[in-house]
Amino acid sequence: MVKLERINLEKKGLTKFFSPNEGRILELLWKNRKMTSPDIQFVCNDLSLACVSGTLDRLVKSGFVNRKLDETEKRVRYIYSPSGDRKNVGNKISTKILESLVDTFGESTLDSIGKISKKGR
Amino acid sequence: MNGLECYISCLIESSLLLPIIIMIGFISIFLFRFIKKRNFESLLLSQTLITGVITISLIAMSCTMFNWLWIYLGIILIGSLMIFIIKNLLDNEIDENIINSISFVYEFEKEFNVPIQIIDSQRIKAFHYRKRIYLSIGLLERLEKEEIRAVIAHEIYHLKYSPNKIVSSLLAISSLTFRRYNDEKSADKYAVKITGVNNLINALKKLHIKNYEKRISRLSS
Structure with a gap:
């Protein structure tokens, strides 16, 4: 999961919650659904092999990306896919942040959520 | 008499210790620096000899004023014990899936x-x-x-x-x-x-x- 201490609301887009490389690879997987590591490396050719590999391992460990082992006689490789779409990831992160806010500020957080949802309507 | 003077006088006054140390020292330096095909065996041998020379001279002289040499011996002893423990008692698995x-x-x-x-x-x-x-x-x-x-x-x-x-x-x-x-x-x-x-x-x-x-x-x- 996204670590709360890494959240930086001053940044833009996904980089509020992910590192720039994590966000970039996640966007790529949402767009293409299934990709291998060389495919990702081909698109993100400005990133080093070690950087792409490390980012993929981190995304899998945090549960935002799944990987399946594809084994043939001659080759073995991972096939990566996102564990959920953009909406799912949004839900996961929102829940985590809200839980933390409710835990700290209690009812005042719930009041704020009520106000925001009224505005939204 | 300070530690160094004690150490030197011990070396000079002993009849066999000094020549043995000098001879082993030369062999060690030769093995360590000048062998063309320097492999692990030559390095291991020279390092063991140098360690041996330092240890023998320390024990032979019984020079209590030179305490840092005892610390050196302690490092070897504790290090050897630690290797023994790590190799034989601990059975850590690697931290990988x-x-x-x-x-x-x-x-x-x-x-x-x-x-x-x-x-x-x-x-x-x-x-x-x-x-x-x-x-x-x-x-x-x-x-x-x-x-x-x-x-x-x-x-x-x-x-x-x-x-x-x-x-x-x-x-x-x-x-x-x-x-x-x-x-x-x-x-x-x-x-x-x-x-x-x-x-x-x-x-x-x-x-x-x-x-x-x-x-x-x-x-x-």
Whole structure:
């Protein structure tokens, strides 16, 4: 999961919650659904092999990306896919942040959520 | 009389100790610095001799004023004990997720007669630990079969012939030479002998291993 201490609301887009490389690879997987590591490396050719590999391992460990082992006689490789779409990831992160806010500020957080949802309507 | 004067007078007054120390010292320096084909055995021998010389002279003189030499002996003793404990009592497993069954590596296991474990990681990893070789999926993904053979052969060399790193470090400290034997060169040579030079060069290039350009130029020459 996204670590709360890494959240930086001053940044833009996904980089509020992910590192720039994590966000970039996640966007790529949402767009293409299934990709291998060389495919990702081909698109993100400005990133080093070690950087792409490390980012993929981190995304899998945090549960935002799944990987399946594809084994043939001659080759073995991972096939990566996102564990959920953009909406799912949004839900996961929102829940985590809200839980933390409710835990700290209690009812005042719930009041704020009520106000925001009224505005939204 | 201070510690150094005590030490020197002890050396001069003994009839055999000084010539023995000088002789062993010269042999050690010769083995360590001037042997053309410096391999692990020569380094190990010279470091053991230097350690021995320091230890013998300390014990023979019983010079209580030179306390730091006792500290030196203590380091050797504690270090040796620690190696013994680490090697025999602790049975730490590596902190990696292992994929249990993967048919891809069976033929390599048969060929080299060594268990190969596959690490569930996209990162490039190849190492040996407790009579096993560990390779990551990230590595297997990037290389052709013959290149994987070259990597395994390189690790086999480390597994069979490389000195224990802790022992090497301890000897480097206790002999005051501060030099640990690095046998990457020998492991590369071994892999080339088994799989041919091109496979290892290709593997090093593809994986961008640390110092790979230096290693490739050494293999090509």
